[in-house]
Structures are given as C-alpha cells and as structure tokens.
C-alpha cells in the first residue's frame with residue numbers, strides 16, 4: 001500500500017515538474033522502458049523517438065537491433081548545454097569499449113571533436129557504412145517507463161552515453177531521422193545501459209507492427225508484455241539459445257570484439273514439413289565469424305546466401321505447385337497472382353517455412369503474413385532476397401519476418417524467446433496500450 005501511494009505521489013510530481021530524478025539518481029524504479037516504433041513507408045525502417053539534450057528536443061532514430069550504440073548526427077543542429085565528451089579512461093569510455101583515445105583539436109571544440117576524448121566505430125546498417133571516429137559523449141535523455149501494460153512516468157537519464165557522429169553517417173536514414181538506436185548485446189547499447197541505470201534485468205522485447213500507420217513497441221526490461229485485449233505475450237514464448245559470434249560482424253569485423261548482434265542456431269529449414277537441401281556448413285558460425293543466422297532490423301526482408309536462397313525458393317514453389325508463378329518483381333524472385341492465393345488468419349494461405357532450431361521440436365514457423373509481401377495490388381512474392389554467394393552471415397532474418405511476432409532478447413541467459421505470429425492469438429504488435437493510466 002505504502003509503495004503504491006509512493007508511486008502515485010511520484011507520478012503526480014513527475015507530471016507537475018517533468019523531472020523524475022533527484023541527484024542524478026532515479027528514485028522511481030520502473031519495471032521497464034518503452035519505445036514506440038513506427039514503420040517508415042518509404043525506407044521500411046522502424047523509427048522511434050526519444051528526447052535528448054538540454055533543453056530537451058525530440059530526436060528520431062531508426063532501430064538497429066544488433067547495433068552497438070545509440071548514435072546521432074551532431075555535426076548539424078546539435079545544441080545542448082549538457083553535452084560532454086567522455087574523457088579518456090573514464091568509466092564512460094570503459095563501458096563504451098572505445099577503439100581509440102585522441103586529442104581532436106578543432107578550435108573551439110565542438111560536439112564530436114574534443115581534447116582527450118575516446119572514440120568508437122558506429123555503423124549505419126542501411127547503407128553498409130561505418131565510421132571509426134565517433135566521439136563517445138554523455139548528455140541528458142528522457143524516456144518513458146512502463147509496467148508492461150501502459151506507459152508510466154517519463155524518466156530522465158542525466159548522463160546517457162551515446163556516440164556523436166558526422167552527418168554523412170546518417171545518410172540513407174528515413175526522413176527526419178538523425179541516428180540509430182542500437183539494441184545490441186554490448187554494454188553501451190540501450191538494453192544494458194538502461195538496465196544499469198534503472199536496475200532492471202538486461203532483457204528486452206521487440207514487437208514491430210506490420211502497419212505504417214500504427215505503432216509497434218520495444219519494451220526494455222523484463223515482462224510482462226501485455227497486448228490488448230489483455231494478453232500477456234511473455235507467458236507463451238518458445239526459447240532458443242542466442243549464440244555469440246566471437247568475431248565482430250555488421251561492418252566492424254576488425255575490432256577484436258565479439259559481435260553485438262543476435263545470432264540463433266538454425267539447424268535446418270523445412271517447407272510444408274519437408275527438408276530443404278542446404279549445405280549445413282553455411283548454417284554454422286565458423287572460426288572467422290562467417291556463416292550462421294542473425295536477426296537484424298537493418299534489412300527489411302530476410303537475406304539468404306545464394307545456395308540457400310535458391311533451395312528455399314525452389315522448395316517453396318514446389319510446395320505451391322498448383323499455383324503458377326508470375327514474372328518476378330524485384331528484389332524478389334518467386335511471385336504469384338494474389339487472386340490465386342487464399343487467405344487465413346495468419347496471412348496468405350501458402351506453405352509454412354520452418355526454421356528448425358536446437359531440436360526437431362523447436363521450430364520458428366513462418367506463416368504467410370511474414371513470408372509473403374504484397375508488392376502491388378495483383379502480385380504477392382516470397383519475401384526473401386538473394387544475399388550473394390559469400391556474405392559474412394548466411395541468413396539474416398529481416399524486419400518483415402519478425403513483424404507481429406514478439407521477440408524477447410534475454411542477454412544474461414543468452415536466450416531468445418519468440419511468440420510466433422501474434423495473429424493466432426487475435427492480437428498484433430500494434431496493440432500495446434499507449435494510453436497512460438489516469
């Protein structure tokens with residue numbers, strides 16, 4: 001009772017003053033933090049918004065699931081009285097695991113160029129570009145808490161650690177977007193950093209809406225994860241180990257750091273219950289970090305190494321042999337007239353694609369809503385693309401394939417919990433209740 005009243009009073013003070021932190025230390029212990037996420041219709045990036053700087057300004061960021069840092073363009077329009085570069089050897093630099101310390105000597109110093117600062121290597125997965133001189137910095141952040149059901153008080157993080165980059169790295173981001181929100185497994189990425197600030201577990205869930213007009217959600221912290229009408233998704237997850245790729249992937253393979261991205265152990269693929277012939281060596285991660293399967297919001301559609309792509313496309317078309325193919329629409333290769341394919345509660349009625357995980361009984365089953373893409377009003381295509389003969393990672397599960405599925409990344413226990421399509425449970429990722437409790 002006492003703590004309930006305490007929370008109410010606290011919430012009231014927060015609303016009044018918009019300041020929920022005293023002495024830099026939050027006194028309110030949220031269960032979690034929410035980021036509302038909207039899919040950008042032209043780039044298909046998943047975009048969220050935070051408030052940063054002093055005074056606070058809204059900053060739009062594209063979600064980068066395996067990204068190692070929150071980076072923003074601070075070459076243009078970065079104005080803040082609380083920006084501070086991290087000093088070489090400071091705790092902030094240690095958490096960020098910088099690659100270099102340097103004296104950047106622009107006079108006067110500016111965000112991104114300061115004396116005795118540390119720098120890391122942020123990447124933009126949408127244009128396959130990295131930059132090795134991103135200044136590690138701290139500034140104020142404000143972000144909304146949640147109890148897993150509704151939004152709660154807005155909380156301030158006075159010393160949030162992020163990376164300040166020049167404008168060129170922000171090329172290719174959705175309109176108005178100034179950076180990326182990295183949700184990787186390393187220490188400065190949002191899940192671990194906010195877990196440390198607020199004292200919740202290093203776990204988070206991502207639930208992306210397939211619609212470009214209704215918001216999905218990222219919930220940092222442990223469950224519950226409740227979608228309307230009052231369905232606790234955290235109760236019905238299937239688990240598979242998250243694998244660590246000891247070699248950096250993404251675009252920073254040379255830093256001698258394990259990858260911050262999320263890999264799972266796909267052992268085989270079945271379509272309509274039949275095995276797809278795949279070179280199993282490609283499914284394992286080799287000692288140089290090549291091969292394996294990762295999940296990335298840096299790609300709108302699943303990307304497969306050429307031989308896997310060909311085998312999956314062929315097996316899919318064979319399983320759907322009663323429906324003739326139509327000329328393909330790039331970037332896809334296997335397309336059908338939408339009139340010839342029925343519909344189900346989980347999307348177009350097509351053969352299911354099973355990613356077989358640690359045993360034959362642990363499956364990630366992909367149904368029509370996640371396998372097929374409506375490319376125009378008459379044509380739907382199998383939503384996978386050819387990744388070339390020798391990509392670093394053999395299978396990259398992209399955004400379309402995880403929409404309306406809730407995925408929980410549990411970093412300390414190194415496991416992924418996944419819900420399969422929420423459409424079966426009569427809900428979607430657009431059903432988080434963003435109305436605050438009165």
Ligand SMILES: *[C@@H]1O[C@H](CO)[C@@H](O)[C@H](O)[C@H]1NC(C)=O
Pocket residue numbers: 088101102103115116117
């Ligand atoms: C930066 O310059 C200061 C003063 O000259 C020096 O003490 C320090 O070692 C330099 N730092 C780096 C990283 O070179």
Ligand SMILES: *[C@@H]1O[C@H](CO)[C@@H](O)[C@H](O)[C@H]1NC(C)=O
Pocket residue numbers: 270273274275354356360361363
């Ligand atoms: C996958 O296919 C293989 C061979 O066709 C079969 O033995 C196995 O039971 C299938 N597994 C599932 C989960 O469908």
Ligand SMILES: *[C@@H]1O[C@H](CO)[C@@H](O)[C@H](O)[C@H]1NC(C)=O
Pocket residue numbers: 150228229230433435436437438
């Ligand atoms: C959403 O949350 C608000 C605040 O708790 C509540 O009043 C409302 O009934 C909820 N909406 C639904 C559809 O559950």
